[in-house]
Amino acid sequence: MLLLDLLLMLLIAYGFGFLYYGLYRNLSARVHGRFGPSLAQSFSDSIKLFVKEESTTFGWMFYLGPVIMASGAVLNVLFIPFLNQGESLQGLSSYGNLIVVLYLMVLGPLGNALGVGSSGNPFGVMGVTRGLTRLLALELPFYLAAIGVMIDAGSADFGIIMQAQSTQSNMFAHPLLFAAAFISFLGFMGKSPFDVVGAPQEVYSGPATEFSGKFLALLMSQSAMFSFAKLLLMVNLFWGGADHLGELVAKTFVLFVAATFIGSVYARFSTVQSVEFLIRIPTLLGIVGLALL
Amino acid sequence: MDEGFIPYQQSLEDEEQSIKSTQSVIEQAIAWFRAHSMFVLAYGTGCGAIEMPPTFTSRYDIERLGVVGVATPRQADILIVSGYCSPKTLKRVIRSYEQMSEPKYIIGLGSCTINGGMYWDSYNTIKKLDDFLPVDMYVNGCMPRPEALIEGFVKLQEKIRANSSEAGYIQYRTRYAHYRANQERLFGTQVQPRYEENFAGMNL
Amino acid sequence: MERKVITIYHGPQHPGITGNMSVELDLMGETITRARTHVGYLHRGFEKLIERRTIIQAFTIVCRICVPEPDPNEANFALAVERLAGIEVSERASYIRVMVLEMARLGAQLLWMAGQSGSVGLGTVGQWSIYDRDLILDLFEQLTGGRVYHMYIYPGGVRRELPDGFLERLSALLDYLQKRLDAYDRLFFDNASFQKRAIGVGVVRGEEVLRRGFSGQVLRGCGFARDLRRDNPYLLYDQLEFDIPTQSAGDVYARALVRRAEMRESIRILRQVIAQMPEEGAIMQKLPKHRKFTLPKEDTYVAVESARGEFGYYMAGDGSEMIRRMQVKGPSLIHAFSLLEPLLVGEELSNVALIMNSLGICPPEIER
Numbered sequence: 001m002l003l004l005d006l007l008l009m010l011l012i013a014y015g016f017g018f019l020y021y022g023l024y025r026n027l028s029a030r031v032h033g034r035f036g037p038s039l040a041q042s043f044s045d046s047i048k049l050f051v052k053e054e055s056t057t058f059g060w061m062f063y064l065g066p067v068i069m070a071s072g073a074v075l076n077v078l079f080i081p082f083l084n085q086g087e088s089l090q091g092l093s094s095y096g097n098l099i100v101v102l103y104l105m106v107l108g109p110l111g112n113a114l115g116v117g118s119s120g121n122p123f124g125v126m127g128v129t130r131g132l133t134r135l136l137a138l139e140l141p142f143y144l145a146a147i148g149v150m151i152d153a154g155s156a157d158f159g160i161i162m163q164a165q166s167t168q169s170n171m172f173a174h175p176l177l178f179a180a181a182f183i184s185f186l187g188f189m190g191k192s193p194f195d196v197v198g199a200p201q202e203v204y205s206g207p208a209t210e211f212s213g214k215f216l217a218l219l220m221s222q223s224a225m226f227s228f229a230k231l232l233l234m235v236n237l238f239w240g241g242a243d244h245l246g247e248l249v250a251k252t253f254v255l256f257v258a259a260t261f262i263g264s265v266y267a268r269f270s271t272v273q274s275v276e277f278l279i280r281i282p283t284l285l286g287i288v289g290l291a292l293l
Numbered sequence: 294m295d296e297g298f299i300p301y302q303q304s305l306e307d308e309e310q311s312i313k314s315t316q317s318v319i320e321q322a323i324a325w326f327r328a329h330s331m332f333v334l335a336y337g338t339g340c341g342a343i344e345m346p347p348t349f350t351s352r353y354d355i356e357r358l359g360v361v362g363v364a365t366p367r368q369a370d371i372l373i374v375s376g377y378c379s380p381k382t383l384k385r386v387i388r389s390y391e392q393m394s395e396p397k398y399i400i401g402l403g404s405c406t407i408n409g410g411m412y413w414d415s416y417n418t419i420k421k422l423d424d425f426l427p428v429d430m431y432v433n434g435c436m437p438r439p440e441a442l443i444e445g446f447v448k449l450q451e452k453i454r455a456n457s458s459e460a461g462y463i464q465y466r467t468r469y470a471h472y473r474a475n476q477e478r479l480f481g482t483q484v485q486p487r488y489e490e491n492f493a494g495m496n497l
Numbered sequence: 498m499e500r501k502v503i504t505i506y507h508g509p510q511h512p513g514i515t516g517n518m519s520v521e522l523d524l525m526g527e528t529i530t531r532a533r534t535h536v537g538y539l540h541r542g543f544e545k546l547i548e549r550r551t552i553i554q555a556f557t558i559v560c561r562i563c564v565p566e567p568d569p570n571e572a573n574f575a576l577a578v579e580r581l582a583g584i585e586v587s588e589r590a591s592y593i594r595v596m597v598l599e600m601a602r603l604g605a606q607l608l609w610m611a612g613q614s615g616s617v618g619l620g621t622v623g624q625w626s627i628y629d630r631d632l633i634l635d636l637f638e639q640l641t642g643g644r645v646y647h648m649y650i651y652p653g654g655v656r657r658e659l660p661d662g663f664l665e666r667l668s669a670l671l672d673y674l675q676k677r678l679d680a681y682d683r684l685f686f687d688n689a690s691f692q693k694r695a696i697g698v699g700v701v702r703g704e705e706v707l708r709r710g711f712s713g714q715v716l717r718g719c720g721f722a723r724d725l726r727r728d729n730p731y732l733l734y735d736q737l738e739f740d741i742p743t744q745s746a747g748d749v750y751a752r753a754l755v756r757r758a759e760m761r762e763s764i765r766i767l768r769q770v771i772a773q774m775p776e777e778g779a780i781m782q783k784l785p786k787h788r789k790f791t792l793p794k795e796d797t798y799v800a801v802e803s804a805r806g807e808f809g810y811y812m813a814g815d816g817s818e819m820i821r822r823m824q825v826k827g828p829s830l831i832h833a834f835s836l837l838e839p840l841l842v843g844e845e846l847s848n849v850a851l852i853m854n855s856l857g858i859c860p861p862e863i864e865r
């Protein structure tokens with residue numbers, strides 16, 4: 001039964017991940033004043049990439065990178081409960097808690113660093129360095145917010161955190177914490193102004209520079225699933241989770257649209273600027289939020 | 294309508310039909326996905342590059358067809374050579390092409406890639422791109438309008454779906470000696486490593 | 498600890514380069530310790546090709562010297578031939594030329610805006626401004642038949658009469674663009690994140706800039722009101738009213754602000770042209786027959802202000818119908834070598850595209 005549940009969760013995350021990615025391309029196209037591709041475009045892309053032929057090898061370490069990343073994303077999805085009640089779609093959340101999830105979020109980028117490092121491409125290495133630097137700065141405010149939420153609920157368990165919000169969601173109870181988490185969430189999603197990692201005008205596509213074919217497809221799928229996991233995490237921590245699948249879709253959709261629109265009107269900060277910004281504003285918000293608890 | 298035209302058109306269509314029927318369902322599906330997801334590496338070799346931004350942005354919005362620009366050759370399916378190539382550029386174009394993973398296609402944009410165009414008597418441009426790299430689709434014009442480029446993409450989609458053995462990347466493997474000889478004639482001693490090493494283990 | 502210096506090529510196949518050229522960068526971490534510009538990817542041998550072409554043959558290829566803004570080339574070519582052959586141009590033709598040049602300038606600025614905003618990852622601006630530029634290209638198409646290359650300004654005048662209702666459509670477009678410029682102000686120029694990226698980056702300053710032959714927004718961005726339209730008027734610019742916007746900071750943002758003001762000035766000039774253009778009048782002088790169209794044994798230098806700076810042609814005739822020598826001097830050559838190379842040292846890799854775009858470097862015109 002559990003296995004079936006896990007499979008279902010992965011399928012939902014995969015499907016919605018790609019749907020949201022397609023939606024992202026569509027929405028930003030509307031902001032640009034054009035129609036954009038069809039919703040299923042990202043599916044076509046990933047299938048095409050899966051059947052492409054590889055032209056290069058850089059040794060097994062290189063291929064391990066995307067695999068570690070993908071497993072990080074999969075685990076992340078499995079450890080976050082989709083719903084705040086009932087038996088189904090809970091995944092492994094009874095075996096782990098928020099702290100595990102926060103750890104798992106770092107796994108992917110680290111794995112990628114290993115793989116990219118062995119390709120020897122300077123742009124890839126630069127992208128990874130930027131990614132890790134930014135990650136450090138992103139985590140500080142997010143952890144602060146997560147700690148605040150945990151203190152408030154008195155537990156690190158997702159079920160209890162969501163239960164504690166049944167009267168008032170954390171977003172309104174602790175707006176400062178929410179703001180801190182939301183800003184670093186934008187960064188986790190790779191949206192402007194924190195998209196320095198894969199800035200095409202600077203480092204081609206950063207960490208993905210040397211990947212082609214199947215491994216690029218793997219990277220795409222994992223990033224789609226991973227962003228769904230991040231949406232879930234935000235919904236669970238600050239919006240009290242979802243009673244049923246419909247509510248889940250609605251909540252993640254709103255969050256996603258907000259992130260997309262914000263991302264399309266800001267210029268990209270350079271690495272130093274984004275670290276500076278993240279350390280300053282959201283971290284401060286988080287600290288003040290913690291103090292007000 | 295001109296009499297000779299219809300049978301010729303008919304023969305082309307028949308050919309396409311017969312190619313289709315020899316493919317299995319899975320092959321057809323894969324070809325469909327390939328045709329509807331094209332990652333483009335737009336190398337702005339010449340002035341044709343200036344019509345690329347309108348094609349890719351909101352006026353003509355080629356992303357509707359599944360065409361997206363990517364930054365690196367590794368991720369690309371289609372290389373657009375947008376105009377005249379000097380030998381120095383051509384070297385980089387060949388490098389980029391050889392880094393792409395198969396199946397891969399080339400679009401030659403503008404008269405300059407076909408026969409030298411405006412620069413037919415210039416001492417520093419190549420006259421025919423097809424001598425050095427297998428071009429799958431030419432878009433003529435000087436400069437080709439975005440509509441022409443879009444039509445080129447649509448035609449290329451048909452070609453990809455037909456999945457024929459005439460495709461450029463297969464030609465490049467099987468007739469590599471020919472292309473290599475032309476490259477060597479142009480570059481003299483300063484040629485790049487041979488491409489063959491990449492597909493040594495493949496079944497040609 | 499000894500830190501390793503790596504050398505990378507920024508270009509020619511790179512989304513962050515302004516065309517087919519490359520910059521070789523020595524990087525320490527992400528900081529540039531040395532930059533060298535490489536060109537030669539686009540050399541077509543224009544100046545040699547022109548030596549064996551008659552005037553009408555040369556005319557078809559001069560516009561291809563600079564792709565984003567071909568019309569200053571045509572104007573230069575026409576002005577040079579006219580000066581050598583002693584041809585007078587009618588007033589109406591001059592007005593049409595000014596109109597074409599200003600439309601081209603506006604289009605080039607919009608294209609620049611796309612590049613500049615793309616270099617900081619603000620793709621939305623680029624999508625909008627390329628669309629707006631396309632509307633200008635539509636008008637060009639009605640006027641000349643070509644979107645990008647017009648081949649319209651010919652020695653002796655211009656080649657075609659304005660289509661019916663052209664000026665009305667142009668002024669409708671100007672109204673639209675005026676409104677759009679406000680939108681760009683909000684989204685781009687006044688955007689805090691762009692300001693954060695652009696202020697204090699790529700600073701050019703001092704008296705020295707005058708001696709080293711820089712032009713265009715580089716000069717106007719650090720306080721020198723130099724503009725050939727005012728300093729050395731050609732066509733009818735001495736009868737038109739316009740300001741020369743300047744800024745004093747000399748950084749990327751100052752140059753962006755100068756361009757923003759210039760777009761408004763272009764619209765103002767175009768409005769005046771529409772109001773003042775004579776209804777009637779010849780647009781083309783009677784020219785000698787093709788093979789008899791010879792240039793005397795003299796030489797001349799003409800220059801116009803393009804959207805990026807001084808664009809000059811040196812032309813010499815030798816009494817035959819061929820052009821003996823034509824030399825092109827664009828702003829990019831100087832900017833790409835003697836300005837860009839020192840400017841990049843000490844900058845971050847992230848700022849390379851930003852600085853290159855703001856200097857308006859256009860490779861096809863560096864190497865012809």
Ligand code: SF4
Pocket residue numbers: 339340341375376377402403404405406410411412434435436437561
């Ligand atoms: S065909 Fe025309 S537009 Fe294209 S590169 Fe050649 S000269 Fe330029």
